[in-house]
Amino acid sequence: MTGPEKTEARKSKILEAATKIFSEKGFQDATISEIAKAAGASDAFVYEYFSTKENLLFSIPREHMQKLFENIEFHLKLIRGAVNKLHATLYMQLIYYSEHPEFTAVLLLILKHNRKFINTDAHKEIRDYLKIVDRCLKEGVESGEIYADIDPYYLRATLIGSLEHIVINWLLRGKPENLMDAFEPMFEVCLKLIQKKPETPNCPLLSQKNVEQEP
Template sequence: MRNKINKSDLIMKAALEIFANKNFKDVTISEIAERAGVAVGTVYEYFNNKEDLYFSIPQKTSEHFNEQLGLHLEGLYSPVEKIRKFIWFYLHYLENHPIYTELLLMELRVNKNFFNTGHHRGLSDGTTEILKLIEEGQQQGEIRNDISPYLIRHLILGVLEHITTYWVLKGKKGDLVSFSKDTAELVLSGITLKLDSTSGVI
């Protein structure tokens, strides 16, 4: 046969479209099944339950995010410049993937079940990559190493997620990427080592 359109993909596509406009609890399985053109029971052949279906939606977009991030960092040398680029890319990408953003920040990031299952791994909102950049910067002497790289990551992801969360809560008005320049300036002035003698971190 040729219509090898994976049913799983079909269901996920329908789910994505519906979850885009409603909260988790306002979406019904029968609604998703109907849009996907399958029976209710079929949904349960491919997903354990409603939450499992929900969690699996961002998987592909996350992979795409990571791929594209790699491309955008390619060719840059300085870890600090890479971090600057990371900040830009994060805001740029999320602004252009609003459904994904809402799912990720509003529901998944803070969901214990999500965090504690396989779904979380391999998603990595750039979490691993940014840590690598920080450690690289510390080794090369561009970034202060009197502070844990994990705390620096909290700073960077924290401000980005906070900005983005409020952008979503306020209805996604205005552009997100316009925060990029000042955010990078703010973050980098806190984590870079100044090379003149007067500004040693006490």
């Protein structure tokens, strides 16, 4: 392994060690010494690549999100229908989470609620992912597959909010069962929410708001 390659490998190794230790102990209780040791480097060497402990934390998602993003974009080209695309997108997201639980813990338990991180370049990849969901919803509304009478912002909030809530609970409970078991029931709930019933001319209640709610 030559110079720059070795360097890249070492950098990756630090990022991996950081992911593992941050996910286990949280940002607070993880120390640079511990991470450096796990990566086989000295404390000071960590600072060659990452200006601060926080910058090290913020550097974790980039590569993951890019990989997930590209993977989803590739598969979506092969899928017809907005609801099917949405299904595939959320499924791939959940698969990725379930296969990378340490990264997921860092992302959902530490980063996603961090104001500083949100205003970082590194957060761009996460917004790119959300744009895919928005695109699917838009396509579905235009094609008539998905309800048009709800602000798409609330649709997306419900989809992403439910999914992340379930993943976060899974993480906090110590990942007892296979995360993928939750996917179909959850997506079924979401379908109820977003998907128009097929046209039924003799049954007008189906295609309009029809439920009165006493005040």
